[in-house]
Amino acid sequence: MKKYGIKVFYAIFMSTVCLLSFNSFAEAACGGANCSLITGSQDGMLDKGKFIIDLSYRYVLAENPHRGSNSTNEAKTPKVNFATRSIDLEEHTEIRTINKLVQFDVSYGMTDKLTLSLNVPMFNDRYHEHKEGAGAIENNNGTTGFGDITLLAKYALLETTKHLLVGGVGIKFATGDYKLVDAGGSINEPTLQAGTGSYDAILSGIYNYSVIPNTLSIFTSMSHRFTTENDLDYLFGDTTLIDVGADYLLSNKVSVSSQLNLRISGRDEFVNLDVPSTGGEFLFFTPGVRLAVSRDVSIYSHVQLPLYQRVNDENLVEDYGIMLGVSYGF
Template structure:
């Protein structure tokens, strides 16, 4: 590997991180996410012919007021194991695929609590995406590069959305999948010079109505991140992730305690262990929230490993 290559900084800083790490905004967070949905594709080291495999685990928890039961609160804990593949057949194109395995534990406390809650494990909603470079400029004299790209993709309804207990369908947000398609599109800008790499993105995401008349709210997602390489084996980064989400709709009516604004700081650290393997940890730490109804937010932790094939 080149010893001082700035693109390698991006590999260190973004490898082993999965795109959908999301600071929770209660109900909507499990679908809309927060920040760039193609974070793992931001690696400019993905030159022509490069292929990367990533495996990461994510933990999050969230609370939200129970729909139709004033005074009650839903508590959701979610652990995900996600496999990603990123392939760049050309310098101007990156293709992404993600398959998640999800465990969701949902309980309700308060006057509206009924039964022991739910606990489900299985395949979640897979995602496909692409990034197409629109403009690329390199200043060899200054060792500086700029790039502007169009991003797009969609989540697919591969996760179960009709789990039941005692004949009753479980709460929408306790289901493993959304039961709907979730297309998104956006713009991504990247800058690199020396041991520094930075990028910013903005993305809009939409969800179709599922078979039970439920529609997750549209969302505007954004990320700004700066990364710095420390020596040959370590890199650190700090980012700002955000999401402004509209309320979910149930048969066309706004759902209480869904949607709102979340801002989160996203520190990360990465280590090369040789042989094309990289280890990484990343956190999203919400520091500001303006949410609809009764909602609470908490940190998200992601740890993973990436292998890059030349």
């Protein structure tokens, strides 16, 4: 693989954290997170004038009720009632949530040290099942919509043959739908919405060490999203993502990776009151593989498996997550 091909390959592989890259929401009353891991194209450093575009599909299943860090028979969660500006405690029992996301990302090398990335969640589908009291299971309260766009700027603070240290800042815009209604015509649960309705700030950093240049690398990253309150007086909790992992280039065409992903989500607030069943800590193991189908095009896949999950109060936790994607560098 030529020099440019190698750099594009690694730039495509090294990325910022999922969705969030801060597009994944904090775990909340109806479980709205997408998988969070280092993948795609959002954090790779590019040569001046170079582009990477990336299209990914993400699927997350959550049907495992937890109380704290322990499994339980059922998880009762509240309803955020925007009409009465109140929180209806233990309003329903969670059954299943399936989050599906199609996201488009584009990165551009402004200079050899500065790269800009735009993350666009084009299609955010949240299928949801719950029941109220002893009633039947309802599955007509999910939502589908356009998500919140994130703009990130990454700067190479240190770049040598073996070391890459990148610092990043970003902003998440309130472009997504966040007032979609449920089957009864009321504004739906915040974590079933495609967007948050808030403008959030993001700080990130990633360090990559080439144990064997262009063959074996280890990396770590940390990102934090500082949230703001939306015009519904709802505040999502801040989210911190910490990742460590390694990737190995088996050949000019195939690379494999393994990483641990930790997500720490703060408790949400509504009209300055803590929202029960929101926030927690979540640790995942994520293996992945990437195939270069040509000099500039690659396809990739990741599976995210939970190792430890603790929710505040009661909620569903993730069973597994899958990500499939294709990247093109030019």
